Amino acid sequence: MDLENMYENMGVDREVFSYGQRIEAELRERFAAIDETAEYNQLKVLGAMQRNRVSEACLGSSSGYGYNDIGRDTLEKVYAEVFHAEAGLVRPQITCGTHALALALSANLRPGDELLAISGRPYDTLEEVIGIRPGNGSLAEYGVTYRQVDLLADSSFDFEGIRAAINEHTKMAHIQRSKGYQTRRTLSVQEIGEAIAFVKSIKPDIICMVDNCYGEFVERIEPGDIGADLTVGSLIKNPGGGLAPTGGYIVGKEEYVENCAYRLTSPGLGREVGASLGLMPSFYQGFFLAPTVTAGALKGAIFAANLYERLGFAVLPDGKESRHDIIQAITFGTPEGVIEFCRGIQAAAPVDSYVTPEPWAMPGYDSDVIMAAGAFVQGSSIELSADGPIRPPYAVYFQGGLTWEHAKFGILLSLQKLKDKGLATLP
Numbered sequence: 001m002d003l004e005n006m007y008e009n010m011g012v013d014r015e016v017f018s019y020g021q022r023i024e025a026e027l028r029e030r031f032a033a034i035d036e037t038a039e040y041n042q043l044k045v046l047g048a049m050q051r052n053r054v055s056e057a058c059l060g061s062s063s064g065y066g067y068n069d070i071g072r073d074t075l076e077k078v079y080a081e082v083f084h085a086e087a088g089l090v091r092p093q094i095t096c097g098t099h100a101l102a103l104a105l106s107a108n109l110r111p112g113d114e115l116l117a118i119s120g121r122p123y124d125t126l127e128e129v130i131g132i133r134p135g136n137g138s139l140a141e142y143g144v145t146y147r148q149v150d151l152l153a154d155s156s157f158d159f160e161g162i163r164a165a166i167n168e169h170t171k172m173a174h175i176q177r178s179k180g181y182q183t184r185r186t187l188s189v190q191e192i193g194e195a196i197a198f199v200k201s202i203k204p205d206i207i208c209m210v211d212n213c214y215g216e217f218v219e220r221i222e223p224g225d226i227g228a229d230l231t232v233g234s235l236i237k238n239p240g241g242g243l244a245p246t247g248g249y250i251v252g253k254e255e256y257v258e259n260c261a262y263r264l265t266s267p268g269l270g271r272e273v274g275a276s277l278g279l280m281p282s283f284y285q286g287f288f289l290a291p292t293v294t295a296g297a298l299k300g301a302i303f304a305a306n307l308y309e310r311l312g313f314a315v316l317p318d319g320k321e322s323r324h325d326i327i328q329a330i331t332f333g334t335p336e337g338v339i340e341f342c343r344g345i346q347a348a349a350p351v352d353s354y355v356t357p358e359p360w361a362m363p364g365y366d367s368d369v370i371m372a373a374g375a376f377v378q379g380s381s382i383e384l385s386a387d388g389p390i391r392p393p394y395a396v397y398f399q400g401g402l403t404w405e406h407a408k409f410g411i412l413l414s415l416q417k418l419k420d421k422g423l424a425t426l427p
């Protein structure tokens with residue numbers, strides 16, 4: 001059976017398949033550049049594993065207090081080296097990205113200090129952490145104040161606004177690389193570096209923290225390479241490579257990471273405790289695979305942008321833009337478009353492919369949301385996944401794909417669903 005028949009058997013008709021082949025052919029050069037970045041980052045990760053003498057013993061497990069866990073301690077050194085940092089905290093006890101960010105903030109801020117967000121409103125879940133929306137145990141409850149400088153209309157940093165906002169209480173700066181659920185541009189590591197240098201030129205002791213979620217391994221440099229004091233992210237996104245079943249990471253200056261360890265466990269205990277519970281093989285192997293997994297997801301995002309842009313839908317980033325994270329937004333303009341797209345992604349999944357996603361009233365959102373995720377790891381968004389609030393402009397946010405081949409299939413199946421419902425017309 002040839003490839004075309006194989007796709008047909010899996011529910012993608014000849015017209016959709018050949019349209020996809022045409023788009024893919026046009027992206028050959030871009031995909032080659034992505035492969036080269038993956039190659040570069042593969043060597044970076046491998047080199048860090050070799051220099052830190054990762055051994056078979058590192059793949060063992062610890063229980064209870066987890067004293068002297070060589071696997072955990074070595075993994076943290078590997079992460080620190082890859083992210084150009086002095087130290088790292090990489091643990092299953094960090095439950096998700098929000099937890100890692102909350103930890104980095106609460107561990108390094110004290111009553112009377114001020115947090116300054118310089119890339120505008122932080123990711124939704126951080127609003128309760130900071131106290132922008134009332135949150136139980138928020139920074140605001142502990143007497144930490146907050147200020148925000150929005151990005152300019154072209155999504156660049158507002159340097160004059162930042163200068164005006166810095167005062168004697170400013171202790172930390174928050175910078176978010178990815179756009180989250182906003183319609184701004186994702187920031188490049190280079191421009192984040194310029195903003196950090198600017199902040200430091202005004203007040204050198206401000207701790208600059210970068211929310212690196214979805215950005216890892218998209219470029220050859222990471223925030224630590226350009227002066228970030230703390231870089232933070234989730235292991236069920238890029239750096240877990242799809243294999244880490246839970247966890248978060250914080251890397252950065254020794255002193256600030258140590259503060260995080262005392263906050264995560266307890267004053268007096270810090271990094272010394274924390275059992276690895278048999279997860280080291282998946283953490284190491286996932287990190288080893290992360291550069292190529294991220295490359296596959298990135299190709300999927302670019303493929304989707306070009307496929308849908310050509311059909312007249314608004315896409316962000318557009319088909320040509322340079323990429324700094326793996327998120328793709330597609331605006332369908334109708335609830336049906338969002339729903340059919342998500343149904344196609346779900347139907348393409350290795351797990352729960354037979355389930356039909358429906359919009360529902362998810363806690364914390366002001367409209368119904370539809371989600372497609374047939375993942376090996378619950379909620380993992382490095383795996384092929386999509387979600388969209390059922391409200392104007394009716395956009396979906398799409399990301400992941402553990403392999404490019406799977407991402408491609410999911411995107412083609414989404415288009416098939418739209419075509420079948422008469423919501424998209426192929427050229």
Ligand SMILES: *Cc1c(COP(=O)(O)O)cnc(C)c1O
Binds near residue numbers: 097098099123211
């Ligand atoms: C996903 C994400 C978070 C939060 O991570 P969770 O693991 O969902 O808690 C924070 N910031 C950004 C930019 C994200 O994409």
